[in-house]
Amino acid sequence: MRSFFRMAPGLWLALALWHGSLSFAEADAFQNQFRDVASDLRCPTCVGLSVLESDAPFSKQIKEEVTIQLKAGKSHEEILSFFTERYGPWILRVPPKTGVSVLAWAIPLLVLVMGPLVVWLLVWRRRDNLVGVEAVKPLEEILTEWTNDITKVKAGAAIRLATELGVTKGEKA
Amino acid sequence: MPAHLGFMFLLLALIFSIYGFGASIAAAWLRHRRLYRSGRMAATMTAMFVVLAAIVMWLSLFSRDYSIAYVWRNSSNDLPAFYTFTTFWSALEGSHFLWMMILSIFTVIALWTGNRDNEHIMPWVAASLLAVVSWMLYLSVSHSDPFVMQLPAPSNGLGKNPLLQNPYMAIHPPTLFTGYTALAIPFAYAIAAMAYGDITEGWLKTTRRWTLFAWCALTAGVALGGHWAYVELGWAGYWAWDPVENSSLMPWLMATALLHSMVIQDKLGHLKRSGVILAILAFFFSFFGTFITRSGIITSVHSFADGNIGPNYLIFIAVLLVGSLLLFAFRAPSILPPDAGKVWGVSKESALIVTQFLLLTLATVVFIGTVFPIVSEAVSGQRISIQAPYFNAFAPWIGLALIVAVAIGNLLRYHSARIPGGRRLMINAAVIALVPAGFFYWGGDVFKTTRPWPLGAQIVGIYLVMWSVICLCADFLLRLEPLANVSGGFLGRLRVFILRNTAYTGAFIAHIGALLAILGFLGNYRGVDREVTLRSGETASLFGYDFTMGKFQVREEGNATLFEAPLLITRDGREIGTVYPAKSRYPTKPELMNEVGVLGGFWHDLYAVMVDFEKKSGETVTLQLHVNPTVRLVFISVIIMVFGGIIAALDRFRGDRSRDVAGGVWEHSSAFGSANDAASGVSP
Numbered sequence: 001m002r003s004f005f006r007m008a009p010g011l012w013l014a015l016a017l018w019h020g021s022l023s024f025a026e027a028d029a030f031q032n033q034f035r036d037v038a039s040d041l042r043c044p045t046c047v048g049l050s051v052l053e054s055d056a057p058f059s060k061q062i063k064e065e066v067t068i069q070l071k072a073g074k075s076h077e078e079i080l081s082f083f084t085e086r087y088g089p090w091i092l093r094v095p096p097k098t099g100v101s102v103l104a105w106a107i108p109l110l111v112l113v114m115g116p117l118v119v120w121l122l123v124w125r126r127r128d129n130l131v132g133v134e135a136v137k138p139l140e141e142i143l144t145e146w147t148n149d150i151t152k153v154k155a156g157a158a159i160r161l162a163t164e165l166g167v168t169k170g171e172k173a
Numbered sequence: 174m175p176a177h178l179g180f181m182f183l184l185l186a187l188i189f190s191i192y193g194f195g196a197s198i199a200a201a202w203l204r205h206r207r208l209y210r211s212g213r214m215a216a217t218m219t220a221m222f223v224v225l226a227a228i229v230m231w232l233s234l235f236s237r238d239y240s241i242a243y244v245w246r247n248s249s250n251d252l253p254a255f256y257t258f259t260t261f262w263s264a265l266e267g268s269h270f271l272w273m274m275i276l277s278i279f280t281v282i283a284l285w286t287g288n289r290d291n292e293h294i295m296p297w298v299a300a301s302l303l304a305v306v307s308w309m310l311y312l313s314v315s316h317s318d319p320f321v322m323q324l325p326a327p328s329n330g331l332g333k334n335p336l337l338q339n340p341y342m343a344i345h346p347p348t349l350f351t352g353y354t355a356l357a358i359p360f361a362y363a364i365a366a367m368a369y370g371d372i373t374e375g376w377l378k379t380t381r382r383w384t385l386f387a388w389c390a391l392t393a394g395v396a397l398g399g400h401w402a403y404v405e406l407g408w409a410g411y412w413a414w415d416p417v418e419n420s421s422l423m424p425w426l427m428a429t430a431l432l433h434s435m436v437i438q439d440k441l442g443h444l445k446r447s448g449v450i451l452a453i454l455a456f457f458f459s460f461f462g463t464f465i466t467r468s469g470i471i472t473s474v475h476s477f478a479d480g481n482i483g484p485n486y487l488i489f490i491a492v493l494l495v496g497s498l499l500l501f502a503f504r505a506p507s508i509l510p511p512d513a514g515k516v517w518g519v520s521k522e523s524a525l526i527v528t529q530f531l532l533l534t535l536a537t538v539v540f541i542g543t544v545f546p547i548v549s550e551a552v553s554g555q556r557i558s559i560q561a562p563y564f565n566a567f568a569p570w571i572g573l574a575l576i577v578a579v580a581i582g583n584l585l586r587y588h589s590a591r592i593p594g595g596r597r598l599m600i601n602a603a604v605i606a607l608v609p610a611g612f613f614y615w616g617g618d619v620f621k622t623t624r625p626w627p628l629g630a631q632i633v634g635i636y637l638v639m640w641s642v643i644c645l646c647a648d649f650l651l652r653l654e655p656l657a658n659v660s661g662g663f664l665g666r667l668r669v670f671i672l673r674n675t676a677y678t679g680a681f682i683a684h685i686g687a688l689l690a691i692l693g694f695l696g697n698y699r700g701v702d703r704e705v706t707l708r709s710g711e712t713a714s715l716f717g718y719d720f721t722m723g724k725f726q727v728r729e730e731g732n733a734t735l736f737e738a739p740l741l742i743t744r745d746g747r748e749i750g751t752v753y754p755a756k757s758r759y760p761t762k763p764e765l766m767n768e769v770g771v772l773g774g775f776w777h778d779l780y781a782v783m784v785d786f787e788k789k790s791g792e793t794v795t796l797q798l799h800v801n802p803t804v805r806l807v808f809i810s811v812i813i814m815v816f817g818g819i820i821a822a823l824d825r826f827r828g829d830r831s832r833d834v835a836g837g838v839w840e841h842s843s844a845f846g847s848a849n850d851a852a853s854g855v856s857p
Binding site: 028032039040042047048049050053054055088089090091092093094095096099100101103104107108111112115116118119122 | 408409410413414415416417418517523526527530533534537538541542545546549552553555556557558559560561562563566567570623624784785797
């Protein structure tokens with residue numbers, strides 16, 4: 001009996017924790033869902049705030065509507081599209097990824113991708129140019145290029161000579 | 174009568190500024206020194222008359238002269254003296270006036286102090302500045318006249334906006350405007366440099382100081398605005414990415430990029446033209462911000478067209494931008510670096526360029542997010558919103574990249590792809606960073622974040638910030654090593670180093686501040702809040718804290734009536750403090766304002782807003798309770814950043830060093846190593 005009494009607070013606590021965490025988790029899940037939706041909708045009467053952060057009458061109405069629809073089992077996207085139909089894409093806090101608005105997403109992405117490329121061109125390519133100007137090539141490479149050039153010149157001269165002599169391809173002069 | 178006097182002063186100022194502009198242009202054209210001096214005198218007279226007009230305005234505010242419409246609309250008999258003083262800039266015409274006054278004073282300071290280093294271009298500087306001043310004065314006497322009269326004078330005013338009756342609103346606008354207008358001086362110097370056709374070391378010295386000054390003021394101004402929003406608006410945040418905030422961030426980003434480009438210009442003589450273009454853009458964006466906030470274009474394109482001042486601003490900023498860029502297109506090719514074929518490669522200068530790229534990318538995101546809704550509505554008629562989630566989709570990535578860039582950029586040396594002791598240093602830092610990062614995870618309750626994405630962002634972000642801070646500190650110590658033979662031990666070396674490398678020290682402090690700010694921003698990922706309705710004596714708990722409501726009370730404070738609910742905060746039965754969230758009512762306004770109760774701490778603030786209360790009995794009160802992590806840290810870090818900026822501006826050697834660059838001393842690239850870098854503490 002004594003040991004039971006000693007144990008009792010512990011049991012009680014465990015029970016409370018178990019019970020508490022359950023309902024807490026449920027409430028939490030709903031709260032999280034609600035927050036996600038409410039923070040994706042703009043407060044129609046404020047500058048820069050979501051309905052979640054605002055206590056303006058209009059925002060309160062929207063929050064109530066969101067709560068009702070969530071409890072009715074509607075999903076995040078369904079609720080957002082409900083409000084978009086009613087108020088236009090303006091009610092969403094981010095521009096839609098369709099139509100002209102896609103530019104708002106594309107331009108920063110483009111800058112983020114192209115920027116390093118531009119930096120690379122400016123910063124690295126300049127070095128390549130410099131290397132060309134200073135002719136810090138291996139000697140072999142230069143020699144090969146020379147030889148190629150000479151071969152080309154030779155070939156050109158031969159063709160010219162051949163044309164002058166009226167020799168067509170495949171014939172021997 | 175005072176209205177006439179004030180208006181007359183403004184008119185006189187306008188006449189003087191136009192004369193000064195003309196005289197400066199002519200002086201530049203004819204290389205006529207006395208004519209320039211006359212123009213400078215005219216600029217001085219302009220500033221004097223603007224200040225006189227301002228004094229008239231202040232006197233009419235204090236004498237409650239409601240025959241002036243501005244005074245009538247924005248103040249009332251009950252207003253305390255302090256807020257009567259600040260009413261000067263609490264509406265459109267007045268803040269335009271303040272802008273103009275600060276600009277004309279800075280013009281005078283710039284003209285009278287710039288001569289020693291920049292005599293050859295001063296007429297152009299004067300002309301550019303006076304062009305801006307005279308245009309603002311023109312607006313001030315035409316569309317934005319603060320001295321419009323109305324007779325007969327009413328016996329009481331309409332009252333000041335209660336949101337502006339807050340100490341932060343008293344200092345935030347002047348600080349921010351100081352930053353905005355100080356950017357006019359680098360801009361004027363950029364125009365002058367293009368007109369002259371080259372950049373000299375004196376130019377760099379002067380421009381660098383003004384940019385640093387503007388940067389400090391902007392940093393402080395933006396933060397003060399954030400703090401005002403935090404304690405006054407009651408939505409428990411300091412930054413909402415709203416267009417007004419964004420428009421103050423863009424010039425800051427530009428000024429920051431400009432400073433980084435100036436470092437390269439100073440050390441290597443490169444990026445002269447990008448310095449010029451950034452100076453132009455920085456000032457353009459400070460005007461653009463003013464335009465966005467003044468013209469009412471944010472709320473709707475249609476409200477913009479109704480006013481006169483909006484289209485005028487638009488024309489001016491368009492002329493400003495197109496004119497400067499045309500000048501740039503024609504003249505920039507003459508501004509060349511000393512050695513055209515520079516090898517960049519992996520080096521500190523390349524890292525600085527990457528940093529600038531990141532800053533400018535963030536500026537692009539902010540710019541698009543701010544103007545896209547306007548453009549979209551004007552062009553396609555489709556109304557869309559761009560708010561915080563959009564910016565939060567990009568900003569963290571750029572922030573993350575910046576954290577890494579700060580560390581690596583500081584460790585790298587000019588002209589060198591090798592970090593002295595680099596790999597070991599960075600690995601050691603990566604190991605050591607585990608300790609402060611772990612401490613921060615623990616103290617900041619990071620692991621209580623339930624969502625995976627914010628949790629990950631915090632874990633990575635905090636760790637990287639700690640790593641970066643350690644890298645910076647290690648680099649600082651590394652730079653002290655060449656001073657081993659300086660007497661006085663560590664402190665003696667430190668003293669010599671700081672005296673000789675004031676600019677580097679300032680930058681070091683500012684970077685630490687910036688990193689801590691990012692650490693503070695990360696706290697936004699783990700805020701929690703809860704809405705409760707309480708009766709007197711009841712308790713609500715949040716995040717381990719218990720909030721017990723005391724007796725509801727009504728009391729007077731200044732001109733306001735406060736309806737407040739004291740909340741006793743305890744944790745595990747231990748008393749921590751009391752906050753007083755309240756609703757307040759001002760005599761001239763019907764609506765109730767929020768007075769938030771904040772109990773600040775290092776790890777988090779406890780923030781209570783009264784949403785509503787039972788109007789008849791005051792028995793039940795609905796409260797919004799927030800735990801806002803590391804808000805304090807953000808504001809502390811801003812103080813550190815500004816402090817760093819001020820230190821950097823105090824550098825006495827800057828001018829001479831850049832002269833070395835122009836003289837070609839830096840061409841001997843073989844002598845470049847860590848010893849010839851900023852760490853060359855012993856050689857002047």
